[in-house]
Amino acid sequence: MSKIAILGTGSWATGLARVLNDNGHEIMMYGIDQSEIDDINIRHCNYKYFKDVQLEKGIVASLSLEKTLADASYILITIPTQFVKDTLLKVKSLLKEKVTVINAAKGFDMNTNMRMSETIRDVFTDSEINPVVSLIGPSHAEEVVERILTAVCSVSLDEKTAQDVQKLFSNQYFRVYTSNDEIGAEYGAAYKNVIAVASGIIAGLGYGDNTRAALITRGLYEMSLYGVVKGGQRETYFGLTGIGDLIVTCSSVHSRNYQAGLEIGESNRAIDFMAHNTKTCEGVRTCKVIHDDVSQNNYGIETPIVDAVYRVLYENADPKATVAELMARDLKSEQL
């Protein structure tokens, strides 16, 4: 039995807290929202995210980062990517023992655009942490918290640490595979959020299953091209952190990225969504990071879906007209 400090008291933090609690580990969640903490500690639920789920008494939360970290062997990151680095800097000042940091967030650091594993290594020295692991794959918290069968990947450059985290989380409803392709997996997990926004947009515009299948297929091709030029392995895109995560996020009403796209598609404009959104929807910023990276560097690849979502989100392009433009591009071979 290990103690795991979970950063965050939101939906993914709660879903994974239940998995770890079911596996007999001691967990404590760190949060900044008093109402979420009271819900977890006093009412044993997290009403904001899961209205009908009663949590076990072993799932506890605290406003104190120091208390959360005390005696923890693992730190699990389940807060949105834009807050990760600042929170890790606070963690660093409180660390007493060497720990394993497990990332479960999907996207890039908001200042450096680094991937999450890179961000963790940027904050901590090798003597402070064990090799970094990302636990990512097709997994909506709303289903994991209901113990619906789920498979994800424990991704690390170090096989032993990947296996250690695999064992920590695996149980009869949560199956964890290992992978060593950190670059391919983390770029895939981030990129799929942009395609999910596009998937919501086409649904909101009234297009059908054929359209979504085309989007997922071409989206996978595009994200694999990007992942490979960044140093990832092509095969990773046929796995859980590639096609797996892409399918779930593009097809599920639980996805906030899909919901964002749906709202944009239904109103046929992004301006209102961009002005008022407060939900965790990392595809919006990820789209800009990838768009800017590809346009500023000579990778020799095309990213037409990311470019189209970028125009809709950041240049206020008309979504319906943008989809029509995508369809009217020069005809070509599928492998180009």
Ligand SMILES: NC(=O)C1=CN([C@@H]2O[C@H](COP(=O)(O)OP(=O)(O)OC[C@H]3O[C@@H](n4cnc5c(N)ncnc54)[C@H](O)[C@@H]3O)[C@@H](O)[C@H]2O)C=CC1
């Ligand atoms: N919800 C899901 O099904 C999944 C989410 N993820 C990823 O997990 C990450 C977290 O997402 P969600 O849990 O869905 O978001 P959420 O919106 O449900 O919860 C975010 C939580 O982070 C907390 N928070 C914000 N800033 C904080 C800070 N500085 N320190 C401590 N806590 C802070 C909020 O109070 C809230 O409890 C994201 O990167 C997301 O992509 C990955 C897989 C599944």
Ligand SMILES: O=C(CO)COP(=O)(O)O
């Ligand atoms: O990453 C996820 C599923 O694997 C969660 O997707 P959303 O961020 O779109 O809710």
